[in-house]
Amino acid sequence: MFDLTGKTIVVTGGGRGIGRGISRSMAKCGASVVVAGRSEAPLLDTIAELEALGARAIAVPTDITSSDSIAALVQATLAEFGSIDCWVNNAGSANASDVGPLIDLDEAQWDVVVDLNLKWTFFAAQAAARQMVTQGYGGSIINISSRSGSQPCPMTGQYGAAKAGVESLTATAAAEWGHHGIRVNAVAPGLVPTEESLAPGGSMSKPSRRARQVASVPMRRLGTVDDIGAVCAFLASDEAAWTTGETIQVTGGSRIPVGYLTYMHHITEQLAAEQEAGGHNG
């Protein structure tokens, strides 16, 4: 793996899911890790795991949708480790209550998803960049996007739009901050089951659904949180010194718009049912 010894890395949403995998990969490479998120229990659990790997790590309860909370995260990191070398904007998602076709989408569903995934990813990146400029020796910012950022994203269109925005801002920030030595990249995962999505009632809880998704992946498996962590460790490392402004797809080769195809299937069935009902009525 890459050598991150001596580097301090902040991972937002680092206590669960992909964020935990990123925190673990960074710790395995020798980094000190600041794990941030709203719920304290998963943060403490992650810290225990990182310390068992021999890493220094702290948990900082943080709501990334608050400027004050972001500022407090920066200060807590500096107080413990003295610098920020890499900042991973991983906190993000779309809840079940925010899923639906664009025609029915309301303002609240738009705001909550776009704010978390786009607006606050930007302001967290800006806070990290300002600190890196002050430090005077650059750093690495990694934004977690999604395969959905560059494909049609039926039923969570606002999430796809937010992630597309993240990729655009990644490229612009890389252009504006490169002369400070700050690299800005995005990582766009394909489908990665997590504790939450695999739990009963979660979006990946049904084996039949997982099997359907696997069938669309050239590498014949879904992603793991460590697959995403490994690419982030590269982007944090000095080996990535000339890599900036990029969005790296980490999808097992599944650039096929699976969600789109599934949705088109659903529409075809719906239209056929409507036609049949119309025929019977007529």
Ligand SMILES: NC(=O)c1ccc[n+]([C@@H]2O[C@H](COP(=O)([O-])OP(=O)(O)OC[C@H]3O[C@@H](n4cnc5c(N)ncnc54)[C@H](OP(=O)(O)O)[C@@H]3O)[C@@H](O)[C@H]2O)c1
């Ligand atoms: N899993 C996938 O298949 C997949 C695919 C493509 C992209 N992604 C992206 O990968 C990232 C992680 O996704 P995941 O699947 O691991 O999600 P997850 O299991 O739902 O975890 C989300 C993480 O973000 C944190 N978080 C949410 N809102 C927050 C807030 N306001 N302030 C601070 N932390 C917050 C959560 O912690 P708390 O709730 O404790 O705050 C949690 O640690 C997201 O950006 C997601 O869009 C995931």
